[in-house]
Amino acid sequence: xxxxxxxxxxxxxxxxxxxxxxxxxxxxxxxxxxxxxxxxxxxxxxxxxxxxxxxxxxxxxxxxxxxxxxxxxxxxxxxxxxxxxxxxxxxxxxxxxxxxxxxxxxxxxxxxxxxxxxxxxxxxxxxxxxxxxxxxxxxxxxxxxxxxxxxxxxxxxxxxxxxxxxxxxxxxxxxxxxxxxxxxxxxxxxxxxxxxxxxxxxxxxxxxxxxxxxxxxxxxxxxxxxxxxxxxxxxxxxxxxxxxxxxxxxxxxxxxxxxxxxxxxxxxxxxxxxxxxxxxxxxxxxxxxxxxxxxxxxxxxxxxxxxxxxxxxxxxxxxxxxxxxxxxxxxxxxxxxxxxxxxxxxxxxxxxxxxxxxxxxxxxxxxxxxxxxxxxxxxxxxxxxxxxxxxxxxxxxxxxxxxxxxxxxxxxxxxxxxxxxxxxxxxxxxxxxxxxxxxxxxxxxxxxxxxxxxxxxxxxxxxxxxxxxxxxxxxxxxxxxxxxxxxxxxxxxxxxxxxxxxxxxxxxxxxxxxxxxxxxxxxxxxxxxxxxxxxxxxxxxxxxxxxxxxxxxxxxxxxxxxxxxxxxxxxxxxxxxxxxxxxxxxxxxxxxxxxxxxxxxxxxxxxxxxxxxxxxxxxxxxxxxxxxxxx
Numbered sequence: 184x185x186x187x188x189x190x191x192x193x194x195x196x197x198x199x200x201x202x203x204x205x206x207x208x209x210x211x212x213x214x215x216x217x218x219x220x221x222x223x224x225x226x227x228x229x230x231x232x233x234x235x236x237x238x239x240x241x242x243x244x245x246x247x248x249x250x251x252x253x254x255x256x257x258x259x260x261x262x263x264x265x266x267x268x269x270x271x272x273x274x275x276x277x278x279x280x281x282x283x284x285x286x287x288x289x290x291x292x293x294x295x296x297x298x299x300x301x302x303x304x305x306x307x308x309x310x311x312x313x314x315x316x317x318x319x320x321x322x323x324x325x326x327x328x329x330x331x332x333x334x335x336x337x338x339x340x341x342x343x344x345x346x347x348x349x350x351x352x353x354x355x356x357x358x359x360x361x362x363x364x365x366x367x368x369x370x371x372x373x374x375x376x377x378x379x380x381x382x383x384x385x386x387x388x389x390x391x392x393x394x395x396x397x398x399x400x401x402x403x404x405x406x407x408x409x410x411x412x413x414x415x416x417x418x419x420x421x422x423x424x425x426x427x428x429x430x431x432x433x434x435x436x437x438x439x440x441x442x443x444x445x446x447x448x449x450x451x452x453x454x455x456x457x458x459x460x461x462x463x464x465x466x467x468x469x470x471x472x473x474x475x476x477x478x479x480x481x482x483x484x485x486x487x488x489x490x491x492x493x494x495x496x497x498x499x500x501x502x503x504x505x506x507x508x509x510x511x512x513x514x515x516x517x518x519x520x521x522x523x524x525x526x527x528x529x530x531x532x533x534x535x536x537x538x539x540x541x542x543x544x545x546x547x548x549x550x551x552x553x554x555x556x557x558x559x560x561x562x563x564x565x566x567x568x569x570x571x572x573x574x575x576x577x578x579x580x581x582x583x584x585x586x587x588x589x590x591x592x593x594x595x596x597x598x599x600x601x602x603x604x605x606x607x608x609x610x611x612x613x614x615x616x617x618x619x620x621x622x623x624x625x626x627x628x629x630x631x632x633x634x635x636x637x638x639x640x641x642x643x644x645x646x647x648x649x650x651x652x653x654x655x656x657x658x659x660x661x662x663x664x665x666x667x668x669x670x671x672x673x674x675x676x677x678x679x680x681x682x683x684x685x686x687x688x689x690x691x692x693x694x695x696x697x698x699x700x701x702x703x704x705x706x707x708x709x710x711x712x713x714x715x716x717x718x719x720x721x722x723x724x725x726x727x728x729x730x731x732x733x734x735x736x737x738x739x740x741x742x743x744x745x746x747x748x749x750x751x752x753x754x755x756x757x758x759x760x761x762x763x764x765x766x767x768x769x770x771x772x773x774x775x776x777x778x779x780x781x782x783x784x785x786x787x788x789x790x791x792x793x794x795x796x797x798x799x800x801x802x803x804x805x806x807x808x809x810x811x812x813x814x
Contacts, residue, residue: 223353224283228433229260230276230398238365239312239516240529241269242302245279246336247295250349252287260284263428264297268527269365270304271501271518277399281420281431289349291342292361294386299335304529305371305378312516312531313378323370323383324762330382339384341755341764344772362387362753366689367791367809385791385809387753388766400435400481401469404488407460414438414456418468424494424525435470436482442549446489447542447566447585451549459488467495485546490566491585493520498569500535500579501589503613504561506621507666510537512557514565515619519577521569530577535565538582545588545662547676552588558666559625559633560612560673562589590660593673594729595638597648597655604671605648607657609638610729626669639671646678656728686796688741688803689789690734691722696786696813702740705778707771712790713740725796725803737801745770746794746804756780757811759788770805777810786813 229248248261261280303315321327328334341361343349349359367385371378402418414437420430443455450458459468469492470483493499502517517530543552557563567584569577592614595607609617617635626632640659642648651657661675690712692700697719702711714737717723723734725741734741746752754773755766767773781787789811795804 223286225286225351225354228281228431229279237306237371238270238303238369239306239531240271240302240304240518241365242266242300242527242529243269244297244300245294246297247293247338248280249293249295250284250289251291251293252285253290253348254287256285256287258284258289262430263425265422265425265430266300266527267423268518269363276396277401277422278420278433279422279430281433283431284351286351286353289343289351289359291340292349292359292388293338293340294361294363294384295336295338296384297336298330298382299332301330302529303380304531305373305380307373307378313373313376314529315378315380319377319379321379321381323381324760327381337382337384337762339386339762339764341386341388341766343388344766344768347768359388362807364791364809367757367789367811383759383811384762385755385757385811386764386766387755387807387809388764397471397484398474398481399469399471400433400483401492402430402433402467403465404459404462404468405432405464407456409453409456409460414441414453416456416459416468421467424520424527426494426525433481435468435472435486436480437486438482441472441483441486442547443486443488444491444544444587445487447491447544449544449549449551455486455549459486462488467492487587491544491587493518493564493566494522494525496522497566497584498522498579499564499566500530500533501564502530502533502562503615503619504557504559504563504663505532505615505619507557507559507624510554511535512537512563512565513621514563515615519569533577533579534572535567535579535581537586540583541581542585543588544585546590553665554586555667556588556662556665557586558663558669559620559622560591560593561663562591562613563587564589588662590676591662593638593640593659593661593675595640595657595659597651597653597657598637599653600642600648603642603644605640605642605657605675607638607640609635610656612663624667625664625672627667631670633669633672638673639669640673640675641671642675642678646675648678656730658728685727685793685806686803687724687726688792688794688796689722689724689726690717690720690791691789692720692787694788694813696788698781698783698786700787700790701781705774705781707774708744710743710774711740712743714738717741727796732798734801739801742800742802743792743805743808744802746806748804749794749806751806753807754805755809757809758814759811760814770808773808773810780812780814787811788813 244264246264250258305313307313318329320330322330364385370381402421405417407416417434439452443450468488470486472483474481490496499520500517502514504512505515506513512535514533519528537554564587565581567579567581594611595609598606622633658679659675660677700716702713717734725732757764792805792808794806
C-alpha cells in the first residue's frame with residue numbers, strides 16, 4: 184500500500200459584502216429560539232477560489248454558507264445548491280452569491296458540502312489518473328463511513344477571531360475571507376490502482392479578502408450603461424455551471440482597455456460594450472477582473488458572453504492540448520460542459536476537430552487568430568457539438584464553433600538566455616508533466632520540433648529575468664507558439680521566480696498523532712519542532728514550486744516564527760472530532776491557544792503552513808498556519 188498526501192492544493196473561499204443595487208429592509212434570519220428575524224440589510228458577496236493541486240477533478244455541491252450573529256440569528260447566504268469543481272479554480276476567485284443579509288455582528292460561519300454526486304479524480308502523474316468510487320469517499324469525522332446518500336453532507340463551523348467579528352451595517356461593506364485547505368482536508372490512499380479519499384475539512388478566516396487574485400462574475404445580462412462617465416453593465420449572479428436561478432445582483436465596470444468576446448467575436452472598450460448592449464437581456468455573461476477593496480467596485484479586464492461561455496448555447500471542452508495531427512487536437516484532463524442543462528463531467532482524454540470556420544480568440548487580445556495558433560501545451564476552451572465515437576468516447580466537433588486560447592503556465596529549470604530567448608529544461612506545461620506531450624509538428628521542420636530538455640521561451644524586454652543560476656526554477660505565463668512555427672516554443676507574458684516566493688510546510692502524523700511535537704514551552708515569537716519529532720511524521724516536507732525538501736535531512740528540526748513583512752496572514756486551530764475551527768488574527772494569539780489546547784492528552788495530527796523559508800537556519804517565517812488536533 185502506498186500512502187500519499189496531496190500537496191499544494193489549497194482551496195480558498197473569500198466571503199465579503201458588496202452593496203449591489205442598493206440596500207433594503209426585510210432581510211430574514213432565524214434566531215436562537217427558532218423565531219424569524221427581519222432587519223436592515225446589506226449585500227453579501229461570497230467567492231470561491233483554489234490553487235493548483237493534485238486533484239484533476241473535485242466536483243462537489245456547496246449546499247449552504249451560513250453566518251451566525253452574536254444573538255444567535257442564523258442567515259443563509261447561498262440561495263441554491265451549487266456544483267463546484269474546486270480543481271478548476273486556479274489563480275482566480277468566482278462569485279458564488281451576492282445576496283442581502285441582515286445587519287448585525289456575526290461571530291461564526293458554517294459551510295456545508297454534499298458528496299452524494301461527487302466526482303473526484305486523483306492525479307497519479309505522470310500520465311495517469313484515478314477516479315475515486317463513491318464508496319471510497321469517506322467521512323473522516325464519522326468512523327470513515329462513505330459520504331453517500333443519505334449521509335453525504337459534511338458541515339464545518341468556523342469561529343471568527345475574538346474581538347474581530349464580521350460587522351454588517353445597512354448599506355455598508357463587510358469582508359470575510361475563508362480559506363478551505365484541500366491539502367489539509369483530504370487524505371488520499373493509493374493501493375493497487377485504486378484510491379480512497381478521507382475527508383476532514385479545514386478552514387481559515389480573515390476579515391481581509393485576497394485582492395490579488397482575478398475575480399470572475401458570471402450571470403445573465405440585466406442592463407448596460409455606456410456613457411463617458413459610466414461604462415458598466417449589471418447582471419444577476421449565476422455562478423459556475425448553473426443554468427437558472429439568481430444569486431443576487433452586481434455591477435461590472437469596464438474600461439477602454441477591457442476586451443470582449445461575444446458569441447466568438449472579439450472587441451475592445453466602448454465597441455465591446457456597445458456590442459454587449461445589442462445582445463438580448465438574459466444573455467449569459469462572464470467577466471474576469473479585480474475587486475477593489477477600497478472602493479468596493481469590480482472592474483473587468485475581459486468579458487465573455489453568449490456562446491463564448493461554456494454551457495451557453497454550445498457544448499464545450501476545456502483542457503490541455505497534448506498532441507495535434509492536422510486539424511485534430513488531443514485534449515487531456517478535459518472538463519466537459521454540455522449545452523443542455525450545463526451538466527459537467529471530467530474526461531481524461533478526448534479529441535476535438537477544427538475547421539476553416541472555427542473562430543479563434545486569445546485572452547487579452549481583440550484580434551482574430553487562426554486555428555494554426557493552437558499548438559501542443561496550450562490550454563484551450565473549445566466550443567462545438569459533442570458526439571460519441573465508435574469506442575464510446577466523447578468527442579467534440581468545433582468545425583462550426585470556436586476556440587479560446589487561455590493564458591497557460593509553464594515551469595522549467597533555467598539553462599541560458601540569448602537575445603531575449605530563455606532556454607529551459609521544461610518540467611511542466613499547464614500543470615502536466617512533459618511526458619504527457621507529443622511535440623511532433625510543433626516546429627517549422629522535424630529538426631525544430633519542441634524538445635523538453637531545451638525548451639525555448641520568448642521573453643519580452645519588459646520582463647526582467649535577472650541573472651538566474653543554472654537550475655533555478657522559473658514559471659512563465661503566456662501562450663504556446665503556433666503549430667508548425669517553433670522555435671521559440673512559447674511566448675511569455677509574465678514571469679514568476681519561485682526562488683523568491685512562498686514555501687509550503689506540510690507535517691502529518693499517523694493516528695492518533697503526537698502529544699508534544701514542540702520543544703519546551705511554546706513561545707509567542709518562536710516555535711521549534713525538533714528533528715526526532717519531524718522524522719516521526721508520515722509527511723515532512725517544505726516545497727518551493729517544483730522543489731521539495733525532505734525535512735528528515737534537516738538536523739536542526741524546523742523553527743516557526745511570525746512573518747512581520749507579510750501582507751496577508753491567517754492562523755487557525757482545527758478540531759477534527761468536533762469539526763470546529765478557531766481562527767486568530769496573529770501568530771502569538773494562535774500559539775497561546777495552542778499551548779492551552781495541548782494538555783497532555785490532545786494530539787497534533789497535522790501542521791500546514793506557508794511563508795518564507797530559510798534553508799540555512801531551517802526557519803519558516805509564517806504567513807498562514809493551520810494546526811489540526813484530534814479533539
